[in-house]
Each structure stands twice: as structure tokens, then as C-alpha cells.
Amino acid sequence: MIAINNLTFEIGARALYDEANWHIKPGDKTGLIGANGTGKTTLLKLIVGDMKPTGGNISMSKDLKIGYLNQDLLSYQSDKSILHVAMEAFTRQNELHGEIENLLKKLETDYSDDLLHKLSDKQHEFEVLDGYNIEFKAHEILAGLGFSEEDQNRPLAEFSGGWRMRVMLAKILLQAPDILLLDEPTNHLDLPSIKWLESYLQAFDGAIVIVSHDRWFLDRVVNRIVESRKGKLTSYAGNYTFYTEEKGMREEIQRNEYKNQQQKIKQEERLIERFRAKASKAKFAQSRIKMLDKMDRVDDVDDDNPSVNFSFKFSKQSGRHVIRLEDVSKSYPAIKILSHSSAVIEKGDKIALIGANGRGKSTLLRIIAGAESFEGECITGHNVTETFFAQHQLESLHLENEVLQELQSFAPKHTETELRSILGSFLFTGDDVFKKIKVLSGGEKSRVALAKALTADANFLILDEPTNHLDIQSVNILIQALNQFEGTFIVVSHDRYLLDNVANKIWFIEDQKIKEYPGTYAEYEDWQSKRVITAPKQPIAPPKKEEKPAAKPHQHTDDKSKQLKKLNQSLQQIEEKIALLETEVKNAELELGQEGIYQDMAKLNSVNERYQKAKTELQVTQADWESLAEQIMELEG
Structure with missing residues (x-):
């Protein structure tokens, strides 16, 4: 889809990227992360052609449709309604709508077959492009991003920068591009709108690249993390939580390799020092020196996660x-x-x-x-x-x-x-x-x-x-x-x-x-x-009182024991189901982590569908477990 090969980009004497590589494949949902200043926004601008690389190349198919949300869009101004601005996404449908209106006006005085054929062709194309539903689609997306029906008819110029950015996001989503490049899309969204966007992106068929500091959002949307660090782009097959675990493992391996190599270097240096002065061993010492010079040195791990090492002081304790x-x-x-x-x-x-x-x-x-x-x-x-x-x-x-x-x-x-x-x-x-x-x-x-x-x-x-x-x-x-x-x-x-x-x-x-x-x-x-799920839609009438025969003294205890036994059996069955689903999710994640799977789109879609289904079922089953566990605790209490 997009191939970044040996990308170099320099700002003055500083190389922001130094022969970096990354291939974005169809269906990839990638979180592009890294500390501020490592070039994440610059990389998006390089991809869309707003900037030119110093070296290397970025290649993609000519007909690739890119939707790019960036902070520069805040400067976009219009006196038209936000619904109209959002619907500007439908370029061809809007052109056809105008042409159909003109043809209908001409037909008021000209009844020629030529005009009727033209109108029929335009209306057919408009229908094929789902032109009659574009206003509904725009309404739906704007509502999801927090705009009321009344707001949608207000001019864009009346809204603050954050709300204008939401309109720009709606416009990009309505364009249905092949790939979405989103630079900090949650910056101007509240929690309900972020949750709506999560659901939308989870269902989006195309590829996505998201620059975001919201790791909860990344965990729910992406299936791959690419880290921009020290001029390179490093890929991890999983969401943000997977990245932190995987990076920790990689760093532990590197740290151990570094320690082992340092130990070996010290041993070699001691041998060289010991035999350097002896004429009979001079050749041996020289060969060890050459070996050390040729050795590929392993770098120690840089600590990217500084800890807070100061204590807070306040002179007075507050009251209760x-x-x-x-x-x-x-x-x-x-x-x-x-x-x-x-x-x-x-x-x-x-x-x-x-x-x-x-x-x-x-x-x-x-x-x-x-x-x-x-x-x-x-x-x-x-x-x-x-x-x-x-x-x-x-x-x-x-x-x-x-x-x-x-x-x-x-x-x-x-x-x-x-x-x-x-x-x-x-x-x-x-x-x-x-x-x-x-x-x-x-x-x-x-x-x-x-x-x-x-x-x-x-x-x-x-x-x-x-x-x-x-x-x-x-x-x-x-x-x-x-x-x-x-x-x-x-x-x-x-x-x-x-x-x-x-x-x-x-x-x-x-x-x-x-x-x-x-x-x-x-x-x-x-x-x-x-x-939200369990709230009744209408008031429930209280149960009618019925006369019951007096219970035996031990009857209540027996009923409680039977109920507990039944609930515990159900709990055990659910726990077994959770274990199976967790295994299924883990196996699917491992398959998605294999590079070869991205060459077979049918297999990729199948595994991804299996993964999403198992993950959803696991969440539902865990909620069932919690509900049962609460019932058991209440009965045992």
C-alpha cells in the first residue's frame, strides 16, 4: 500500500530520520508513537507529500486515496453550515446534484430526448454513488462526534477551534479513504466522542495510521505499533499494551547481550594486557586486539522511562x-x-x-x-x-x-x-x-x-x-x-x-x-x-403477594445451599470458557504477529475476524463471571 524505503530527512545538521524503513499494508491499523520531537507529524507530512525527503523514497499506488487529519486544519474558515462543510467530502455527488438541478430547470422549457437521456445518466450515476443518502451519512457522523441537530445547521465560523477540528474529522471520515492518517484525533474530543470514534475506526475497512498519546485509545483501535526513535522506525505486531511488553522483553535481551559482551571485552582486555609485554605472545595479543576492533558492539539500553525522584512538600495538612x-x-x-x-x-x-x-x-x-x-x-x-x-x-x-x-x-x-x-x-x-x-x-x-x-x-x-x-x-x-x-x-x-x-x-x-x-x-x-444495559425501559410493577404455606425451619437454608451449588457450577463452566477464549485470543494475536500473514489477505481477514469475535466474546463472558461472582458473594454473606 505504502512503502517507505531508506527514508532520510534532515533539519539543518540534525537527521530526524536516518535510512528508516516501514511498509504499510492493507488493513493495518497502526499507532505511530514516540517522544515529542521524534518526527511523527513530519512523517505524516512526508507521506502526503507536504514535505520532501532528503534521501530514500516513499512509494504508493497513484490511485491511493488518503484522508489526512492534521492540526493545520484548525485554520479552515467558512460561513457555511457545518453540515454543508462536512458534505463537501462528497465531491462527485455534489457535482452531479448541481448538474441534475440544471437539467431539471432546462426541462421546464426543453423536452428533447437528448436532455432526458442526459438526466437519466446523471441520476443513475448519482444513485450508484449513493447520492440520496449522503446527507444522512453526514448527519450520522456529526452526531457521533457530539453535534446536535441544531448545531449542524450553524455556520462553522461560530465554533471554537476544537469543534472545527471535529467537523474536519467528520469530512475526512465521510470521504471513505483507503488509508486514514490521523494526527492526535482525540485532542479535541470528549469521552463520549472518543468512544464513538473508537467504534468507528474498529469497523473501518481501510488502513489507519494514528499519532496519539492516548494509550487506552490505541489499545482499542490498533493492531500494530510503530515507534519513531533515534531516526529509525521499529514495528511491533500488537496494540500498545503488547508493545510495552514486547519492548520490555527485547530490552531485557539487549541488556543481557550488552552485559555478556562487556564481560567478554574485559576478559579479552585482561588477556591482552597480560601477554602484550611478552615477545613470545605478542602475535597472540595482536590477534585479540584485532578481534576486539572488529567486534560488533551491542549498545546498552537507554532508559526512556524516567522516574519521578522528588517528594512533594506542603507546610500544612488540610482538615478532613x-x-x-x-x-x-x-x-x-x-x-x-x-x-x-x-x-x-x-x-x-x-x-x-x-x-x-x-x-x-x-x-x-x-x-x-x-x-x-x-x-x-x-x-x-x-x-x-x-x-x-x-x-x-x-x-x-x-x-x-x-x-x-x-x-x-x-x-x-x-x-x-x-x-x-x-x-x-x-x-x-x-x-x-x-x-x-x-x-x-x-x-x-x-x-x-x-x-x-x-x-x-x-x-x-x-x-x-x-x-x-x-x-x-x-x-x-x-x-x-x-x-x-x-x-x-x-x-x-x-x-x-x-x-x-x-x-x-x-x-x-x-x-x-x-x-x-x-x-x-x-x-x-x-x-x-x-x-445502561440493565436499566428497565419502563417501570416494573411489584410482584403480587401470594399466600404461601409456612416454610419449615431448615427449608430456607436448603434452598440457599442448592442455589449456591448451582451458581458455583455455572461459575466453573464460565471459567473454563474464559480459559478457552483467552487461548483463542492469544493464538490469533500470534498469527497476526507473523509477517507472512500480510501477504494473504483472505487469511488475514479470517484471522482478524476470529480475533475480534473471540475478544468480544471474552469481554462478555468475563462480565457474566463478575455478575455470578457478585451473586455468590451476596448469598455467602
């Missing part, structure tokens, strides 16, 4: 109640956010505030931070000191300051060594700390702002979308930092991997009330899916 919201109401002219809602944040709470855009997540954070007017009370507890991180705070960084200066002016109680340690954890090492803020990328500025927030003498953190512009490596650092933080925090983020790893409570706004789920994000998702 950090924040109390009492009878809070908040509305805007067009929407009511909260109505007489109450909630409590207690010391040690790690809260993830989730929900669709427009539900009031950021508004609620501003209410808690005291930066938003509202009705009701927001009572801050004893000894609570807070810091508020939001994306607009990147603008408050002092552009002429160096990175280290910025932290020193904000946290004067910390020593330079402590601040350097903190900046090192956020990937600012060596002379990086002397870079001026004004030359930093968006992601680097985010890391500086986060470092500032975490050095504040605060026992309560309020974090609004802290992962925007961060790569996977930086998100992992933030997760470590938040897990080490001994205070309280509330965070809004669409990065589900972060939420699942840091939160012990989930808040969501429903029916204009703040509601709470006491558990992790994964547990909340499971609970929510069951809640």
Missing part, C-alpha cells in the same frame, strides 16, 4: 473536609449546569471529574477554585491551600524567563538542586533548564506549567486537562507524580489511562446534580455499561 459544595446552582443563558447540588471533597480524595463537553466540568472546577460566580455555597476547609492548573495558565508563563528561572521565581523555598530534580523528572535535563520559555513547544510549556503547579505549597490540586500536548512519556511522569502526591486533588481529563491509574473516586454531572462513583475509572466504566 477539603471542599463542601452546598445547594449549588449554575446556569448560562442557553444551558443549566447545576441545580441545587451538593457534594463533599474529603482529605485524600483523588477525584476524576468526567463527562461530555458542555456538561460543566470546567465550570465546576472554576467554582471549586473560586474563579466562577454561582448560587449556593462553596466552603473551603481548615488549612486548605490550593493550586489551579488550566491550559490558559500556559499564557501566564514569563516568556523571557529561562525554565529554571520560572520555577525559582515561583517556588523560592526550593533549592536549585531540588528544582533541577523536578525539571529532570519532567524531561528538562542538562542545558535544557536554561532554554527561554518563548522557544519551547506547546508540550514543553505544558510540562513547565505542571512542574510549577506541583512545586506549589499546596495540599489540594485542581487540574483541568493537564495531559493536553503531553506525549505518552510525559503522561507517565504525571501519573507517577500524582500517585506520590499525599494531598487531595480533582482532575478533568479525557486520558482514560491516566484517570484509571490515579483516581479513587469518579464524579460526573447527571440531571444537573454532582454524582459520585466510589472506585476506579475502569470499575466505573464497567458499572456504567451494566447500568
